[in-house]
Every structure is written in C-alpha cells, then in structure tokens.
Amino acid sequence: MKYETKILGAILIITVVILFGGIFLLSRNQENNIFQIDYSRGQKIGSDSAKVRMVEFSDFECLACSAVEPYIVKLRAADPSKIQLIYRHFPLSQHAHSSQAAALAEAAGEQGKFWEMHDKLLETQAKWSSMNDATAFFMDLVKELGLDEDKIKQTMAGNVIKAKIDSDVAEGNSLGISQTPTFFVNGRKLDLQKFEDLDTLVEQELKK
C-alpha cells in the first residue's frame, strides 16, 4: 500500500470517528442528563405540584417553534394538575424581531394576556417576521387583544422586561441551549425525532 493511501485512510478514519462519535455522545448525554432548571421563572400553565413539568425555551420568530405549537396546544388542554407548561424566552440573535416579540408578550402578560399574545404572535409569524419594522403590526395585535397600548409601550421600554428576557437567555445558555424550541420534561432534555413525539413522551412521563 502506498504511503499516501495510508495517510488518507488514517485521516478518513479519524474524521469519521470524531464526527460520528461526537454525534453519538451528544445524543446520549442529552438523553441521560437531568438539568437543574429554575422553575420559579417563566410563564406557566398548570400547577407547581404537577407530576410533569415541561419547560420550553422558545423564540417567537423561529419557524420550528410555530410548527410545534399544535402539539403544545394539545398539552395546554390537558389536566393542569398533572401537566405544567412553562414558557421561557430564548430569542435567537439571527432573528430581527424576536426580542421585540418576546418583550411584547411579556408586556401583554403584565395585563394578564401573555398566552393570548403568545398565540397571536405565532399565528401571524409569517407576516411580521418578513417586515423591516414590525412595531405597527405588533400594536395592531395589542389593539386586537384589547390591551392598553400606552401601558404596553411603557412596559416594553422599561428595564424589568428586558432583565426578565435576559435572565431566561442566560439560563438557557447555562443549560447549553443553542437552538429553539428546546424542551425539558422534568429536567430531562428532549431529543425529539418528530414533534408528534412530544405528546407521547409527556404521556410516558405521566405513567412513570
């Protein structure tokens, strides 16, 4: 065998081992690790004493986040004493309006309509995500939900909401999140092959 063949063969084997070994280890670690999550934070549906506590780190401008929504809606309709859903913000830097959308949802939450705004933002994502400036569109949503527009603007401009979103991002980063949506069920990071699996995994957790 030629010297070059040996060298190329060795490089190929090393590359394959690193790539596939890395993928295997990353997938395995995600399955076994129980992450310590701060359950006092985030927007919640369901009881703190629920058997299943699912945390979603999400971004209103991410397409996968709106694609998973129908499965989340199913879980939202489940028994709140058994399943608790917690929404945490993780606006990705490559999305132009996601931080503004997160602030808008939190400001709506101050007036008791976080989930209504959450749903509106995801439903209309395709419209506002392509805009250069989505502020006017967001204010239309505020009116549609019957919220106090001046209060919303004030709250969005304040530091409290920014700090809240920043702390969500900081915790997300410490949990090793780099993409959205990322789900944790009772502290276990989910490795979803398809979104349909979300309901199945939660059901399995309920049966444990």
Place this chain on the structure above:
Amino acid sequence: MISFSLSNRLIFVFSLLGLSVASFLFYKYGLNESVFCPIGKGCDIVRTSSYSHILGIPIPFLGVVYYLTMALLSVVHSHQLPHKLVRKLQLLASTFAVGFGVYLTFLEVFVIRAYCFWCLMSFIISVVIFLAIVVSRYEIRN
C-alpha cells in the same frame, strides 16, 4: 488542468468538508431543532419543508453517504493513479450529486423560496469535487 494526484487530494479534502457539513445537518435534523444559520434565516424553513426528506430519508443523510463514498473512493484511488473504474465511479457519483444539488437549489429558490446556508455550502462543495474530477480528465485527453 491539474494532475490526477492533486485532483484526488482535492476530492478527498472537499469530501471531508462536505461530510462535516452533511453530518452536522443530519444531527440537527434528527433532533428536530432549529438549525443555526450563519447567513439568513432560511435553514429552518428548508428543514421544516416537505422537501427535507425523500421517501422518509432526511436529505443530509444522502449527503453523508455521498461524501463518505467519495472520500473512500479517493483513498482507494490514491493507491493506483489513475484507475479507470474508480475515475468512472467518481465521475458518475459527482455528476449525480451536482444534478441533485441543482434540483435542490431550484426547490429552494423557486418553491420553498428560502435559502439554507449549509445546503448551499454542500452544493458548492459538490461542484468543486465535480470540477476537480472533470479538469483532471481533460489532462488525460490532451
């Protein structure tokens, strides 16, 4: 025109690059999570489109198989340069890959109307591999 030896080394290096890109995408597709897009935000749109799988097989998996095959062929080829059968297999596979890449890029531009950075990178890599093969073939003819 380039020598067979240089052509083979180029094919090997770019196959490893392509393998890394395809493996990254395959891993992300498997997790069904948002894909980090260095330029633009079309990666998720393409990933969640109905064209991201063929017969249930994720497209990046086909990329992994292709680049791994090309890397293996260039290792085999380095043993005896030029080897007619290996050259033919390389040309056949890379022509198919570039053709498939053109089809996928067409889908991105005209049907999905979104650009996936990593898919375009993979397409460019497959074009470079194809050119490396074709250019060295000219050398044999001239």
